[in-house]
Amino acid sequence: MKQLFYNGVIVTGENQVVIPDGFMVVEDGVIEVVGTQDQLDQFSSIPNKVNLKGNWLIPGLINTHGHIGSTLLRGYGDDLPLATWLETKMWPMEAKFTDETINAAASLAILEMLKSGTTTFLEMYHLHLDLIANLVDTSGIRSCLTRGMIGLCSKTEQESKLAEALQLSRDLRKIGQGRITTMLAPHAPYTCPPEFLEMIVHEAKKQHLPIHTHLSETAKEVSEHFTKYGKRPVEHLAEIGVFDVHTLIAHGVHLTDEELDILEKYQVAVSHNPMSNLKLGSGIAPVGKMLKKQILVSIGTDSAASNNNLDMFQEMRMAALIHKGSSEDPTVVSANEAFLMATYNGAKALGFDSLGLVEVGYAADFVIVNAEKPHLQPNSHVLSHLVYSASGADVVEVYVNGKCLVRDGQCLTMDEEQIIFYANKAFKKLYS
Numbered sequence: 001m002k003q004l005f006y007n008g009v010i011v012t013g014e015n016q017v018v019i020p021d022g023f024m025v026v027e028d029g030v031i032e033v034v035g036t037q038d039q040l041d042q043f044s045s046i047p048n049k050v051n052l053k054g055n056w057l058i059p060g061l062i063n064t065h066g067h068i069g070s071t072l073l074r075g076y077g078d079d080l081p082l083a084t085w086l087e088t089k090m091w092p093m094e095a096k097f098t099d100e101t102i103n104a105a106a107s108l109a110i111l112e113m114l115k116s117g118t119t120t121f122l123e124m125y126h127l128h129l130d131l132i133a134n135l136v137d138t139s140g141i142r143s144c145l146t147r148g149m150i151g152l153c154s155k156t157e158q159e160s161k162l163a164e165a166l167q168l169s170r171d172l173r174k175i176g177q178g179r180i181t182t183m184l185a186p187h188a189p190y191t192c193p194p195e196f197l198e199m200i201v202h203e204a205k206k207q208h209l210p211i212h213t214h215l216s217e218t219a220k221e222v223s224e225h226f227t228k229y230g231k232r233p234v235e236h237l238a239e240i241g242v243f244d245v246h247t248l249i250a251h252g253v254h255l256t257d258e259e260l261d262i263l264e265k266y267q268v269a270v271s272h273n274p275m276s277n278l279k280l281g282s283g284i285a286p287v288g289k290m291l292k293k294q295i296l297v298s299i300g301t302d303s304a305a306s307n308n309n310l311d312m313f314q315e316m317r318m319a320a321l322i323h324k325g326s327s328e329d330p331t332v333v334s335a336n337e338a339f340l341m342a343t344y345n346g347a348k349a350l351g352f353d354s355l356g357l358v359e360v361g362y363a364a365d366f367v368i369v370n371a372e373k374p375h376l377q378p379n380s381h382v383l384s385h386l387v388y389s390a391s392g393a394d395v396v397e398v399y400v401n402g403k404c405l406v407r408d409g410q411c412l413t414m415d416e417e418q419i420i421f422y423a424n425k426a427f428k429k430l431y432s
């Protein structure tokens with residue numbers, strides 16, 4: 001089906017291009033034409049037309065790190081250090097999770113993400129990933145699903161976790177008409193002994209699967225790693241061969257210049273999670289240095305339990321602001337850099353081709369932002385407003401593969417009232 005979107009402001013995502021009187025033609029889920037109003041006549045015969053009414057059409061936002069299975073723990077265990085938070089709050093509650101909990105949590109998260117303009121997300125989770133894949137399928141969102149593996153167990157258990165991850169990878173890719181990809185996800189170097197990481201790397205190479213892992217999130221884990229292995233985590237993972245396959249690390253807060261050199265050398269991508277890092281008191285990742293070194297930086301929210309929302313506009317704004325403050329340099333992480341991190345860089349980090357830009361030949365994953373809001377006036381600095389002033393609440397429509405999933409702020413593929421009811425019900429059951 002051919003669709004024409006006209007009378008809008010198009011932010012392509014590339015080279016800060018903003019087309020003030022733009023139109024776009026989409027056919028079979030792919031962007032076919034992007035142009036200006038004066039070329040519109042030749043496309044006027046397209047029957048399916050959407051008048052953008054001067055609103056802003058931007059690439060869909062891409063969240064490159066999270067755990068949506070934990071969404072019901074939002075607000076449960078605030079203001080605690082990471083280790084205490086995990087050991088006394090997250091892990092004991094997760095031990096009580098059932099398929100019903102995961103279904104309620106993931107539905108809530110996908111609804112929240114879609115309504116706030118996220119069209120693709122990465123999920124690292126260890127429970128009921130098949131349920132999450134089914135929700136991706138029915139909701140219409142795009143996703144990279146990874147089965148998180150903790151290796152603090154026997155070799156037999158490690159092998160069975162890896163076998164499960166590989167089987168899931170094969171099965172889940174068949175769901176969602178090509179909208180689901182997968183990676184192998186060792187949880188972190190501090191929860192995965194070297195022998196287990198080697199097994200994972202071996203399979204990743206064999207199956208051509210990328211790797212996703214938490215890395216150097218806290219100073220404590222890095223110093224314990226050094227005490228245990230005599231080297232810092234990045235050097236260690238490089239030696240094990242983890243970076244021989246495409247790797248996306250989450251956090252990368254505590255990195256030396258030498259470690260940044262290694263990440264650059266192996267073209268390791270980073271998911272920067274500024275809000276989660278701030279909330280857990282983990283620190284501030286050296287993103288200014290990463291960008292200078294041409295390291296690919298994308299943005300993730302991490303879970304709603306450590307953020308506490310999944311609004312990528314807020315995350316993008318934080319990513320653009322904190323490095324200016326911490327380095328006392330307002331030129332660090334420009335609005336354009338932050339916008340790319342939340343869109344095109346995210347697509348590359350997740351290994352998606354032709355995604356993350358409003359460009360001919362790219363997937364028609366895009367978001368329409370209400371340009372009439374008072375906090376987005378005067379409306380001539382679109383890119384600035386998108387990064388420094390907009391929020392997920394400004395999103396009016398969301399498309400993935402050319403299919404409308406959110407219209408007038410309402411999700412067309414999910415029952416909001418029911419999802420909110422079941423989320424609260426499932427949390428009460430968990431808490432009692």
Ligand SMILES: [Zn+2]
Nearest residue numbers: 214250302303
């Ligand atoms: Zn995480």
